[in-house]
Amino acid sequence: MKVLVTGGCGFLGSHVCEFYAQKGAKVVSYDNMTKHELARTGFVADEARRHNWNYLKKLGVKLVKADIRDYRRLLKQARGCDYIIHTAAQPAMTISWEDPRLDVTSNVLGTFNVLEAARELRIPVACCATVHVYGNKINEELKEKAKRYVRRPAGIDEEYRTLQGVLTPLHASKAAGDIYVKTYIDTYKLEAASFRLTGIYGTRQFGGEDHGWVANFSIRSVLGIPSTIYGTGKQVRDIIYATDVCEAFDAFYRTRKAGIYNIGGGEATAISLLECFDILAKVLGRKPEVRFEPARHGDLSYFICDISKARRALKWKPKVMPKEGIGRLVVWIQENVEVFRGDKR
């Protein structure tokens, strides 16, 4: 089996590459090695993508530095592959409103090119959308409790209306990618899936304030740098560990049930930002320092996926619970502390 992973040197992509390399597949990582959000973390950004590149090199992954907006190069690398997993993206909401052109070209044109390559070569493809496609009107449906927002019913399924509330360019670009996947399924009978992903976390995640909040808080807490919570800290996500997402990609490859899926941990893995700090305090044996700032434009205060559709159709379920996953992440950060030390802002 040969797998093409766009964004292979990113956080999720590196896990997908590792997952298939360990299964004995030939794996190609296709990544332009951008550092837009990494450059703003205050960590040693230059090290981050290189860290993942070097990690994958040791696993025997073929590393191609190229852009998904370059259709010819993408098509060339896709030829002969059995499966494309498309993780490359401009993933940060903050960067989307600062540089909407980067956002739209990466997320819309990039996803379109991936789908075109899959159509031309008749290769199954799984794409990464986000629960942000639902918009943030959900914020109006919440009750505030001591440590988190709650909603009844807790889980939100794929039938929930999309793009409600205040939108940012990221909402538009990720939703467009999601719509294109459905379009290619309906029009060209492409074996494709769009995963509407909730907050993902795990090792090799260089999370910063713009993207990857569990890793951002974990890195800062390990290094002793204060973390900033925007809003009350009662925001909730059903966080999902990276290897559980890899299992979902593989489940789609095996079942080929084309469609749109919410992929998260469901109620069992739901935590608020404040509860994330409670877990970090237990794991580290000390209380991390936290500061509060007003909520940010476009923020979604709550999302818990109803994952019934993925459970049923893909015969998949998440396995890693937050305490275990955050524990693994913390160990990785502690073992790689030099990657994060730099001009700590």
Ligand SMILES: NC(=O)c1ccc[n+]([C@@H]2O[C@H](COP(=O)([O-])OP(=O)(O)OC[C@H]3O[C@@H](n4cnc5c(N)ncnc54)[C@H](O)[C@@H]3O)[C@@H](O)[C@H]2O)c1
């Ligand atoms: N991390 C999360 O919590 C989360 C949540 C929901 C959805 N997602 C989605 O999952 C996917 C993976 O996210 P991630 O956290 O691994 O992001 P990431 O930023 O760590 O990885 C993305 C990778 O894509 C590469 N890339 C960006 N633009 C590219 C281009 N034009 N051509 C080639 N490569 C390019 C980057 O260099 C990077 O290595 C994204 O589609 C993201 O929107 C992530």
